[in-house]
Amino acid sequence: MSLDASPFAHRESGASLVSALLLVAVMASMSMMLAGELRVAMRRSANMDGRDQAYWYALGAREYASGLIANAMREPATALRPDAAWLQSAREFPIERGVLTGRIADGNNCFNINGLVVDEGQGLLVADATQRGRFERLMSALGVPATEAGRIAAEASDWIDSDNRPLPGGGEDERYAGLATPYRTGNTLMAESGELLALASMTPTLYRLIEPHVCARPVAAPLPLNINTMTGDDWPLLVAVFDGALGRVAVEGILLSRPAAGFANAEAFWTLEPVQALTPDASLREAVGVDTRYFDVTVDVLHDGQSYRLEAVFEWRGGTTLHRLTQRYGYAQ
Structure with a gap:
């Protein structure tokens, strides 16, 4: 019996060896998969820690900037x-494993998109033809073709106003309802x-062109x-405020000649x-002054090779108190 069982014993031994090798391979x-997932998890955790650390740096810079503004506005x-x-x-400002950059800008020196309408009360927003024309001229001054500028200005007005009647060249809900991904104004x-x-006529290229000069105040x-x-x-x-009556050279000359x-x-x-030669009326005189109500604060943080940006808008209502209206934070593009 022992002689006959020997081949079977060898077979069982071989099968056990194969099973053991398969088990080791599995x-x-x-182990490789777990190690890979562990590396990803550790990297993700490190990225989150870096992002959080950069966020706290940005918050500190934001508070520092708001303090500077409040003290200055005394x-x-x-x-x-x-x-x-x-x-x-x-x-x-140098920081650990990076650098922080902060900027403060006058938040009044931009074209308020929401100024394209007039608040008539009880939620009624009516398009303002004067401001629509100035928005067109702003875009034209920046090199946007007149036809596109007029269309974008009309579409922006229709987007904000509370009626459903499209302006010439504009568009209300029906303009966007037929898109592949429909939406409403x-x-x-x-x-x-x-x-x-x-907006239907806005492109990323055009927006990048006008972005530094437009804002949305409440x-x-x-x-x-x-x-x-x-x-x-x-x-x-x-140039937009003066309705094109003064060109770039004249406007730059005015800015350079300030006391x-x-x-x-x-x-x-x-x-x-x-400007006196323009015989400005009351509306034009109200468009330019020497007061500031809004301030833009931008903080860029370069930390551990990653770039982050915080943007905040503050409103000054007198005294030394600033009210933060908006804030955005994320990876810098």
């Missing part, structure tokens, strides 16, 4: 000068200027530009020969 494969006449330190350039104030990308009214805090890059805003301390008041600005 365990090795599982004396608005001094804070809102053309040579004010906060207007000159961004500030850089907002029929209310825009929360941020990025909503312009939802008021259905145009923002008076602060002539004392405007920079050379803001010339398209003045070092700025204009003492709005009337001092309107006595300048180039």
